[in-house]
Amino acid sequence: MPLFLDDDQETLADTVRPFMASEAPVSHLRTLRDADDPAGFSRDLWRQFGEMGFTGVLVDEADGGLGMGHVEAGIVLEEIGRNLTPSPFIGTAVGAVEALRGADAPLKQAWLPGIIAGETVAALALDEAAKHRPRHVGLKAERQGNGFRLSGEKQFVAFGHEADLLIVSARTSGDGSDEDGVTLFAVPRSQPGITVKAERLADSSFAARVDLDGVELDGSAVIGEVDGGRALLNRVLSVVRAGASSEMVGVAEGASAMTLDYLKQRKQFGRVIGSYQALQHRAAHLYSEMEVARAATLKAQQSLDAGSADADRDASVAKAMAGMASGLAVREAVQMHGGIGMTDEYDVGFFMKRQRVLAEMFGDADFHADRLARMDGY
Amino acid sequence: MADALEGFRREARDWLEANCPAEMRTPMRSEKDICWGGRKFTFASDAQKQWLDVMAQRGWTVPDWPRDYGGGGLSPAEAKVLKQEMAALGCRVPLQSFGISMLGPALLEYGTEAQKLEHLPKIARGEIRWCQGYSEPNAGSDLASLATSAEDMGDHFLVNGQKVWTSYADQADWIFCLVRTDTSQKQGGISFLLFDMESEGVSTKPIRLISGASPFCETFFDDVKVPKDQLLGAVNQGWTVAKYLLGHEREMISGMGGRAQGPLLSEYALAKIGRDEQRRLDDPVLRARIALYEVRAHAFAAMSERFIDRLKAGKIHPAQPSMMKYYGTELNKDRHELLMAAGGSDALEWDSENSGGGKAARAWLRTKANSIEGGTSEIQLNIIAKRILELPEG
Numbered sequence: 001m002p003l004f005l006d007d008d009q010e011t012l013a014d015t016v017r018p019f020m021a022s023e024a025p026v027s028h029l030r031t032l033r034d035a036d037d038p039a040g041f042s043r044d045l046w047r048q049f050g051e052m053g054f055t056g057v058l059v060d061e062a063d064g065g066l067g068m069g070h071v072e073a074g075i076v077l078e079e080i081g082r083n084l085t086p087s088p089f090i091g092t093a094v095g096a097v098e099a100l101r102g103a104d105a106p107l108k109q110a111w112l113p114g115i116i117a118g119e120t121v122a123a124l125a126l127d128e129a130a131k132h133r134p135r136h137v138g139l140k141a142e143r144q145g146n147g148f149r150l151s152g153e154k155q156f157v158a159f160g161h162e163a164d165l166l167i168v169s170a171r172t173s174g175d176g177s178d179e180d181g182v183t184l185f186a187v188p189r190s191q192p193g194i195t196v197k198a199e200r201l202a203d204s205s206f207a208a209r210v211d212l213d214g215v216e217l218d219g220s221a222v223i224g225e226v227d228g229g230r231a232l233l234n235r236v237l238s239v240v241r242a243g244a245s246s247e248m249v250g251v252a253e254g255a256s257a258m259t260l261d262y263l264k265q266r267k268q269f270g271r272v273i274g275s276y277q278a279l280q281h282r283a284a285h286l287y288s289e290m291e292v293a294r295a296a297t298l299k300a301q302q303s304l305d306a307g308s309a310d311a312d313r314d315a316s317v318a319k320a321m322a323g324m325a326s327g328l329a330v331r332e333a334v335q336m337h338g339g340i341g342m343t344d345e346y347d348v349g350f351f352m353k354r355q356r357v358l359a360e361m362f363g364d365a366d367f368h369a370d371r372l373a374r375m376d377g378y
Numbered sequence: 379m380a381d382a383l384e385g386f387r388r389e390a391r392d393w394l395e396a397n398c399p400a401e402m403r404t405p406m407r408s409e410k411d412i413c414w415g416g417r418k419f420t421f422a423s424d425a426q427k428q429w430l431d432v433m434a435q436r437g438w439t440v441p442d443w444p445r446d447y448g449g450g451g452l453s454p455a456e457a458k459v460l461k462q463e464m465a466a467l468g469c470r471v472p473l474q475s476f477g478i479s480m481l482g483p484a485l486l487e488y489g490t491e492a493q494k495l496e497h498l499p500k501i502a503r504g505e506i507r508w509c510q511g512y513s514e515p516n517a518g519s520d521l522a523s524l525a526t527s528a529e530d531m532g533d534h535f536l537v538n539g540q541k542v543w544t545s546y547a548d549q550a551d552w553i554f555c556l557v558r559t560d561t562s563q564k565q566g567g568i569s570f571l572l573f574d575m576e577s578e579g580v581s582t583k584p585i586r587l588i589s590g591a592s593p594f595c596e597t598f599f600d601d602v603k604v605p606k607d608q609l610l611g612a613v614n615q616g617w618t619v620a621k622y623l624l625g626h627e628r629e630m631i632s633g634m635g636g637r638a639q640g641p642l643l644s645e646y647a648l649a650k651i652g653r654d655e656q657r658r659l660d661d662p663v664l665r666a667r668i669a670l671y672e673v674r675a676h677a678f679a680a681m682s683e684r685f686i687d688r689l690k691a692g693k694i695h696p697a698q699p700s701m702m703k704y705y706g707t708e709l710n711k712d713r714h715e716l717l718m719a720a721g722g723s724d725a726l727e728w729d730s731e732n733s734g735g736g737k738a739a740r741a742w743l744r745t746k747a748n749s750i751e752g753g754t755s756e757i758q759l760n761i762i763a764k765r766i767l768e769l770p771e772g
């Protein structure tokens with residue numbers, strides 16, 4: 001498969017791009033932020049995502065979705081990134097949908113129709129500390145009768161405060177960083193014993209700290225196999241890492257498009273500043289980094305869609321590379337804009353803040369470089 | 379379509395199995411195992427010669443060139459399959475040359491039928507080795523200011539001047555050379571000549587580099603007579619030909635960064651430094667630097683794949699090779715800095731058996747030229763800024 005978008009994928013991009021630019025541009029984020037919107041995203045827009053088919057992009061056609069792949073999900077996410085569109089897309093339409101792919105039919109039927117319709121919001125409750133360390137799963141799920149009783153805490157649960165469904169990694173046996181003994185649960189957020197504390201993040205999105213205090217679930221809430229959830233957890237992480245990479249590519253594109261415009265019109269010393277070689281070389285270097293990040297991201301998504309044995313590794317490469325390249329993009333954007341880049345009134349700062357959140361989510365570049373080193377045995 | 383390609387794959391594999399000598403299925407031990415061909419070339423072994431001959435006969439030294447010119451006439455998809463099958467069997471590249479990677483494409487694009495028939499088959503069979511006469515002492519990054527002159531003498535050109543950084547000029551048979559045919563205009567006064575290095579008035583002098591090797595020469599032209607029909611393209615059209623060819627050179631150099639040649643960085647470091655109690659490389663900071671490098675190396679491998687796929691589909695920006703050249707060469711320099719750090723004082727030994735004759739150090743120094751030759755990194759950044767990002771002239 002050639003490493004570029006095919007005609008159908010280009011057509012999808014041509015549909016998503018104007019939609020996102022007109023329905024949810026950066027001003028949409030600003031409006032929500034200024035209104036101190038408690039959800040941090042628009043439910044109306046989420047329903048529109050459903051109408052457009054976006055939320056069901058990865059859902060099998062047999063289950064009512066579009067049956068497309070991660071390349072297509074990445075196309076949607078890139079536009080979300082470019083426009084800084086606040087939405088629970090990645091947790092719901094990528095992460096939760098991938099998790100539910102490993103679930104029994106009743107669990108799918110319980111949640112997928114709402115996701116496809118843009119009614120249901122899902123959130124991934126995986127992290128337990130300030131840094132992403134998914135090898136460690138400490139939240140306990142003890143057997144109780146036919147079901148389980150969950151106790152423990154999760155954090156950095158994106159849009160967890162608005163979620164109807166939480167995908168929770170829990171320990172059903174063993175302890176600490178054991179590979180085995182991990183189980184994924186589909187937890188309705190309405191279940192008694194769940195306390196959600198919404199935290200506004202630097203980019204004005206919300207992530208929740210979630211406390212589960214003896215939450216009782218019956219066996220039907222288990223996704224996949226009890227004690228055998230590690231592979232599914234890894235798979236969910238790989239797809240959201242690739243997805244976050246696409247969103248970061250979009251953020252970088254959005255920020256650098258603003259910057260290039262600015263370099264071409266801002267004058268100092270009687271010349272447009274983009275004519276100075278000091279800035280040209282930095283802009284050209286940034287372009288190169290972004291091209292490499294885009295290639296790595298598309299590679300990961302194609303690998304995931306093809307079921308390649310390298311998909312897991314490719315996702316880590318993409319997440320690390322896109323994290324580094326987009327980080328450079330937003331830092332250069334603010335610096336090259338000069339003073340105006342530091343003002344809240346100007347949009348470029350929003351890109352810097354969003355990038356910071358995405359870079360951290362599902363593991364930063366350091367985490368993934370370390371992971372790559374472990375895979376390679378050093 | 380897919381079936382035909384699978385059929386070709388089987389055919390190629392069977393043929394390679396039957397025709398590639400066992401010795402040619404082992405990794406090259408050093409640059410000395412590269413087959414460059416040419417009148418002065420000494421084969422390292424009978425197997426190397428045999429491999430070149432059978433591949434040339436099949437047209438597979440240049441699989442995607444037309445059959446009439448000594449090529450294999452393969453489609454891009456078939457050429458890719460052949461490359462994959464050669465890689466799968468571990469077959470060495472039978473012939474490497476500037477004739478294949480640089481002049482050939484320019485001849486195919488700009489040559490007369492007579493020129494193609496004269497030169498391409500000899501390149502394909504490894505009979506004539508070419509060198510490139512571009513840079514001059516006062517024309518480096520500003521290549522178009524070159525001054526080597528070619529005076530029109532009616533039935534021939536009379537060439538006078540000096541080239542520098544002429545790769546392997548002392549081992550080459552012919553040169554493709556940029557010369558000035560008009561002093562009244564800069565780029566528009568350059569022509570592209572082909573001539574025999576044994577012509578009277580040509581002399582070469584190797585340049586010793588910081589690595590100790592002498593892959594480059596100074597090349598001098600003193601009243602060299604070049605027949606008129608050895609002009610490639612029209613008079614004063616040489617810059618257009620040169621730019622076309624430089625694109626190919628940049629692709630070739632950038633390819634060095636993709637799947638890097640030589641020892642695997644982590645294995646080399648583990649062998650030198652050892653493991654800690656958690657079986658990680660026992661130098662946490664170097665381990666982190668290697669890991670971050672590997673992220674970029676893997677990502678650039680994807681970039682190289684994407685670049686080639688898009689090139690074949692005609693979807694590439696004409697200045698994109700500049701980005702590949704810039705990134706690939708800088709990455710390769712980073713890799714060799716890390717290899718030196720991993721090797722410690724062992725890697726500093728210049729002649730010892732332990733260091734393989736200073737292999738790591740010499741290779742490290744060689745890579746410093748990657749971002750200078752074929753247009754410096756700074757020139758590539760200029761090209762990206764102006765042609766891709768459309769930033770204004772200073």
